[in-house]
Amino acid sequence: MRPRSCLAAILTAVVGFGVTASSLRVVLPEPDRGAVSDKLAWFEVHRDDYDVLFFGSSRIDRGVIPARFDREMARRGHPVRSFNFGVPGMGAHETSALVRQVLERKPRRLRWVVVELEGWSAALPEPNRFKRRTVAWHDPAETASVLRTLAMTPDPAVESAGPAERLELAWSHLLHLGAWGTGAGRGRHWVEAARRAERRGRDAPDYADGGGFEPFSESAYGTPSTHPFRRRFLELVPVYRQAVARLTEADGPDGAAAPLERSTAEAFERQVVSIRRAGAEPVHVVTPTVRPMPGLGRLAEAVGGPSVLVFNDPERYPELFVVENRFDAEHLTTRGAELFTEHLADRFARMIEGADRGRPAGEIQLAQERRGR
Amino acid sequence: MLFAEPLFFLFFPTVLAGAWWLSSNRLRKLWLLAASYLFYAAWDWRFLSLIAASTLVDYGVGRALERSGSRRRRRALLVISLVVNLGLLGVFKYYGFFVESAQGLLAGLGLGVSTRVPEIVLPVGISFYTFQTLSYTIDVYRGRLEPVRSLPDFALFVSFFPQLVAGPIVRASEFLPQLDRRPRWSEVAVRRYLTLFLVGFVKKACLADGVAPVVDRVFTDPGLWTSSAVWTAVLLYAVQIYCDFSGYTDMAIACAGLLGFRLERNFDFPYVARSVTEFWRRWHISLSGWLRDYLYIPLGGSRGGRAATSRNLMVTMLLGGLWHGAAWTFVVWGALHGVALVAHKEWRARRPALGGRWTPPAAVGSALAWGLTLVWVCLTWIFFRARSFEDALVLARSFLLLPGAGELAVDPAWLPFVAALGALHWVSSRQRAEEAVEGMPDWAFAGAYGAAAAVALLFVPLRSDPFIYFQF
Numbered sequence: 001m002r003p004r005s006c007l008a009a010i011l012t013a014v015v016g017f018g019v020t021a022s023s024l025r026v027v028l029p030e031p032d033r034g035a036v037s038d039k040l041a042w043f044e045v046h047r048d049d050y051d052v053l054f055f056g057s058s059r060i061d062r063g064v065i066p067a068r069f070d071r072e073m074a075r076r077g078h079p080v081r082s083f084n085f086g087v088p089g090m091g092a093h094e095t096s097a098l099v100r101q102v103l104e105r106k107p108r109r110l111r112w113v114v115v116e117l118e119g120w121s122a123a124l125p126e127p128n129r130f131k132r133r134t135v136a137w138h139d140p141a142e143t144a145s146v147l148r149t150l151a152m153t154p155d156p157a158v159e160s161a162g163p164a165e166r167l168e169l170a171w172s173h174l175l176h177l178g179a180w181g182t183g184a185g186r187g188r189h190w191v192e193a194a195r196r197a198e199r200r201g202r203d204a205p206d207y208a209d210g211g212g213f214e215p216f217s218e219s220a221y222g223t224p225s226t227h228p229f230r231r232r233f234l235e236l237v238p239v240y241r242q243a244v245a246r247l248t249e250a251d252g253p254d255g256a257a258a259p260l261e262r263s264t265a266e267a268f269e270r271q272v273v274s275i276r277r278a279g280a281e282p283v284h285v286v287t288p289t290v291r292p293m294p295g296l297g298r299l300a301e302a303v304g305g306p307s308v309l310v311f312n313d314p315e316r317y318p319e320l321f322v323v324e325n326r327f328d329a330e331h332l333t334t335r336g337a338e339l340f341t342e343h344l345a346d347r348f349a350r351m352i353e354g355a356d357r358g359r360p361a362g363e364i365q366l367a368q369e370r371r372g373r
Numbered sequence: 374m375l376f377a378e379p380l381f382f383l384f385f386p387t388v389l390a391g392a393w394w395l396s397s398n399r400l401r402k403l404w405l406l407a408a409s410y411l412f413y414a415a416w417d418w419r420f421l422s423l424i425a426a427s428t429l430v431d432y433g434v435g436r437a438l439e440r441s442g443s444r445r446r447r448r449a450l451l452v453i454s455l456v457v458n459l460g461l462l463g464v465f466k467y468y469g470f471f472v473e474s475a476q477g478l479l480a481g482l483g484l485g486v487s488t489r490v491p492e493i494v495l496p497v498g499i500s501f502y503t504f505q506t507l508s509y510t511i512d513v514y515r516g517r518l519e520p521v522r523s524l525p526d527f528a529l530f531v532s533f534f535p536q537l538v539a540g541p542i543v544r545a546s547e548f549l550p551q552l553d554r555r556p557r558w559s560e561v562a563v564r565r566y567l568t569l570f571l572v573g574f575v576k577k578a579c580l581a582d583g584v585a586p587v588v589d590r591v592f593t594d595p596g597l598w599t600s601s602a603v604w605t606a607v608l609l610y611a612v613q614i615y616c617d618f619s620g621y622t623d624m625a626i627a628c629a630g631l632l633g634f635r636l637e638r639n640f641d642f643p644y645v646a647r648s649v650t651e652f653w654r655r656w657h658i659s660l661s662g663w664l665r666d667y668l669y670i671p672l673g674g675s676r677g678g679r680a681a682t683s684r685n686l687m688v689t690m691l692l693g694g695l696w697h698g699a700a701w702t703f704v705v706w707g708a709l710h711g712v713a714l715v716a717h718k719e720w721r722a723r724r725p726a727l728g729g730r731w732t733p734p735a736a737v738g739s740a741l742a743w744g745l746t747l748v749w750v751c752l753t754w755i756f757f758r759a760r761s762f763e764d765a766l767v768l769a770r771s772f773l774l775l776p777g778a779g780e781l782a783v784d785p786a787w788l789p790f791v792a793a794l795g796a797l798h799w800v801s802s803r804q805r806a807e808e809a810v811e812g813m814p815d816w817a818f819a820g821a822y823g824a825a826a827a828v829a830l831l832f833v834p835l836r837s838d839p840f841i842y843f844q845f
Contacts, residue, residue, distance in 0.1 A: 008819075009815050009819040012816050012820050012823065013820065013822050016821065016823025017824065018827075019824070031835070171380075175379050179835065182827065182830045183827075184830045184833045185831070185834060187828070187831030188583065188832055188834060
């Protein structure tokens with residue numbers, strides 16, 4: 001085979017590969033991503049029913065009660081209908097990708113997209129690599145975003161990693177992008193889905209009443225609890241109280257005084273722009289967490305009040321941090337979720353009323369730039 | 374680095390391009406040697422020293438054998454090679470096994486000695502390259518092979534990356550002459566090797582890795598499963614081990630072929646075999662040939678009467694079993710195959726004396742022979758795969774439908790899947806995929822290849838275990 005015909009054959013093979021992979025991506029169903037797929041499937045049918053969508057981790061999933069939020073908003077003269085898209089284990093990059101996937105469905109009634117705010121991490125824990133959910137958020141836009149995060153940030157999860165580890169991490173993200181682009185594993189899912197179609201139809205969750213809110217099961221509250229997080233929390237209550245105390249230290253190492261990372265600010269800005277481009281208004285929420293949120297206080301300050309609603313403040317919201325209202329160190333009980341939802345609705349209503357309007361996202365100043373002046 | 378890993382798809386095209394770009398045969402060989410060492414170092418660079426040591430010893434022994442006229446001295450040189458190579462294999466692969474077995478034996482005799490057995494990492498591919506270097510030295514000793522003069526050539530023979538990790542076991546007499554001249558690209562059956570690579574990839578990445586979770590579940594807790602579940606798992610393991618091993622060697626042969634080297638076929642559709650003897654002519658052919666030429670025949674082969682032949686077969690198969698892994702389950706696996714080989718030899722010897730009274734119609738006889746062979750091979754796979762001898766016995770009881778099986782079932786849809794693969798295996802044994810594409814125009818082959826690769830990727834298993842919640 002001559003070099004020219006060899007090159008032609010390689011190009012033909014690449015075209016054959018690309019055309020087939022793209023066609024199959026369109027034809028074959030999305031791989032099952034558990035709760036993510038369940039909520040997306042529900043939203044597919046009810047996409048024009050909601051004014052407000054909540055996105056984030058289990059702190060949103062277990063902490064925001066849409067029915068209560070809607071009732072509180074109506075009481076304040078702002079009738080809305082909301083849906084909770086929170087899913088356990090969902091990090092900032094996965095959330096960003098999910099927000100875009102939801103907005104691509106062009107929900108007509110949607111006005112506000114509420115996103116849990118946490119650090120954009122480039123880390124990719126080994127046990128979650130090449131799982132369907134991890135592959136699903138590695139679309140080109142989010143992979144580019146995570147690679148920028150990796151290149152720019154001393155991310156706490158990866159900052160100790162040397163160049164070789166960072167290169168390995170970048171390669172791993174690219175492989176996930178490859179798996180996303182080629183639809184790797186989708187054929188197996190398609191076979192499984194075809195075989196279980198009937199059962200899947202019966203098992204599909206109904207979010208009509210709960211609006212996506214998923215409280216912990218009753219057995220999780222039992223004595224002893226069936227939930228490992230709860231058991232651990234009850235054993236380590238003093239440690240939790242210390243973490244709460246640290247939150248009130250204004251200049252603590254993880255507090256608001258920590259510098260805002262450029263990568264976090266940029267990822268945040270991209271998210272804000274993409275939501276606005278879809279015709280909705282972004283609202284970010286720092287949930288009543290005791291986890292370190294390095295620099296996010298700065299982000300709130302940079303953006304201005306109403307766009308970022310901060311609740312990890314035990315002085316302002318002590319009832320959200322008392323042990324009785326905590327399921328564990330990171331999650332609220334159902335009673336705690338009711339209180340949090342009421343506070344959220346209150347802040348949300350005041351934001352709509354313009355009592356506390358901040359600057360638009362286009363004017364976000366990066367911490368480094370501000371420090372440079 | 375493994376052939377089905379994404380990194381290999383960067384590594385191999387780079388090596389391939391370099392190998393064909395270099396016009397000097399000497400530079401090409403050095404390039405391939407460097408690539409082979411890099412390939413091995415990607416797993417663990419420290420064990421390169423073992424390959425290097427094995428290479429230097431056997432190269433030196435080969436050269437010394439060439440210069441030596443004394444029979445005694447030649448024998449001593451051979452012993453040096455055997456001691457070094459088998460010593461390395463013994464230490465790294467069998468040390469723990471022998472110590473634990475000795476401890477067990479002493480404890481049984483009431484002489485309990487407790488010694489902590491150090492955990493020794495098994496260097497990847499050591500069983501393969503040890504057998505390759507041994508075959509070289511033995512062939513030179515026997516005067517069947519001229520010793521190689523070039524150390525880099527010999528080092529490339531030992532470490533050639535396509536077959537370094539999982540075979541096929543290449544004979545020096547087949548490989549070294551291919552280093553004498555640089556082949557032409559036009560001589561390479563590109564289409565054939567590309568197709569073989571894709572077939573191997575599908576076997577390894579889609580089929581073997583795809584069925585592995587079901588097999589693992591049953592073999593992890595053997596007592597929990599019904600007999601039908603055990604049957605399904607054992608059949609799936611037969612699929613898994615064949616697809617894993619033969620898929621990997623298909624890719625190895627394809628990579629070597631694209632680099633201009635011809636490696637012999639290592640599997641020839643073993644599950645169509647109608648006797649265990651035929652099975653071993655089709656399964657891991659390079660190992661069977663090695664054991665025959667360097668163990669069975671030196672032991673006396675079939676020259677000393679029935680009893681001696683049976684003994685030689687049993688010894689060969691027991692050691693062949695032990696070669697596969699340092700555990701008694703592998704020894705039992707080898708023993709079961711040895712028994713079947715002896716029984717088949719006896720059957721063939723005595724059958725004429727039965728006067729044809731026992732001869733069924735040809736088709737029925739064939740089907741019966743095939744079925745019996747398959748069941749026996751599957752039964753032996755239980756010992757090959759089980760984590761312990763006790764687990765193997767539990768599984769074997771369920772497999773043989775003896776009472777005491779558990780209650781958990783495996784999805785029955787796996788059985789038609791296995792049946793479909795069996796049919797494909799049979800059809801492929803008559804028309805190989807790499808031969809079927811010969812007549813296609815270049816553009817059609819290239820387009821279809823790209824499309825087939827895209828479809829194959831669809832069936833590469835992503836991890837399906839639950840997403841780990843990393844909050845705490």
